[in-house]
Amino acid sequence: MAQVGANMEYQEYKWAYSIMDSSRVSACLISMLLIVYGSFRSLNMEREAREKSEREKEACLLDVQTLNTMQALCFPLGSSAALLVMFFFFDSVQTLVAICTAVVACAALAFLLTPLCQYVAGGSRAALCGRYSAPELAAALLAAAIVTVWVLTGHWLLMDAMGMGLCVTFIALIRLPSLKVSTLLLTGLLLYDVFWVFFSSYIFTANVMVKVATRPAENPMNVVARRLQLGGAMRDAPKLSLPAKLVFPSMHHQGHFSMLGLGDIVMPGLLLCFVLRYDAYKKATLVCQMGQVPGPRSMGSRLTYFHCSLLGYFLGLLTATVSAEVFKAAQPALLYLVPFTLLPLLTMAYVKGDLRRMWSEPFIAPPNGKLGADFDV
Numbered sequence: 001m002a003q004v005g006a007n008m009e010y011q012e013y014k015w016a017y018s019i020m021d022s023s024r025v026s027a028c029l030i031s032m033l034l035i036v037y038g039s040f041r042s043l044n045m046e047r048e049a050r051e052k053s054e055r056e057k058e059a060c061l062l063d064v065q066t067l068n069t070m071q072a073l074c075f076p077l078g079s080s081a082a083l084l085v086m087f088f089f090f091d092s093v094q095t096l097v098a099i100c101t102a103v104v105a106c107a108a109l110a111f112l113l114t115p116l117c118q119y120v121a122g123g124s125r126a127a128l129c130g131r132y133s134a135p136e137l138a139a140a141l142l143a144a145a146i147v148t149v150w151v152l153t154g155h156w157l158l159m160d161a162m163g164m165g166l167c168v169t170f171i172a173l174i175r176l177p178s179l180k181v182s183t184l185l186l187t188g189l190l191l192y193d194v195f196w197v198f199f200s201s202y203i204f205t206a207n208v209m210v211k212v213a214t215r216p217a218e219n220p221m222n223v224v225a226r227r228l229q230l231g232g233a234m235r236d237a238p239k240l241s242l243p244a245k246l247v248f249p250s251m252h253h254q255g256h257f258s259m260l261g262l263g264d265i266v267m268p269g270l271l272l273c274f275v276l277r278y279d280a281y282k283k284a285t286l287v288c289q290m291g292q293v294p295g296p297r298s299m300g301s302r303l304t305y306f307h308c309s310l311l312g313y314f315l316g317l318l319t320a321t322v323s324a325e326v327f328k329a330a331q332p333a334l335l336y337l338v339p340f341t342l343l344p345l346l347t348m349a350y351v352k353g354d355l356r357r358m359w360s361e362p363f364i365a366p367p368n369g370k371l372g373a374d375f376d377v
Contacts, residue, residue: 038171109165316340
């Protein structure tokens, strides 16, 4: 009887157990950690650039791209065009896409691993080969090794590592200059996500987003083996699931996994990076006006825009997870993530009187380059 009662209770609350599955908990925690790390990495890069000479600053910020209004408007259209190309011509471009993805992921993974290598090397940043230091070269070699093993094995864990590198790199190196650009970009991507997940099947007889995201590409080693008429391991190399998503297998249900697209991490992450930089700018401005550094109780205990947006991101992920469980179908995560991050931010900015400044005014560095120097959330 006790066993029957336990089974009945499990069936009644099966949806709750499914939501708390290890794969979904991992997806939530890791995506939030990637956003937090990428945002602080961007803030730290900006702080370091301000501490250097003008010549070095230009070199340091060379790789940082700031999106403007036109780019924000065109981004969903460009993404739609790329999605259609992948949907209709995947067989023709899959090898090229796999090679380009491996190269870009290698660079992104090196960017992700550089701080770890610098820590192991005792913080050494002395140039060893041109403008590159020994830790940077070590990170590049380690990233190349990871990508090579991924090409040989196609293991999901290595694909996730590459995806994490891509997330952090995009969040740290692509910046949104204002809340206006942020709103345009995220609203456009929300419409993009909803259309290609919910409505594309009515036009193209298939869910274009899911089809492209889950379709494996032929291993470039197989192509080389056929061209050179080689046999053995090269011809038997597995197909590659491209790192356009993070995959989290369940520890309790064999064969079950959760999937989260990189765009569902990067795009809200760009907004959180923007508000983190604005929090730092606002704090540095206040420090300059007061002439002293405020104590942690006077500022650190207050709810910042970053706290608000990060909480909204968590609630958006939770809502997307519940919706996927209720409807038993893939959900456009940005449908939940964008409102839960953007609307509370707009409301909070309006209540605190910062909406006009955040909407259109670019960042203005306070005196003595203190932006982000002492920021702590």
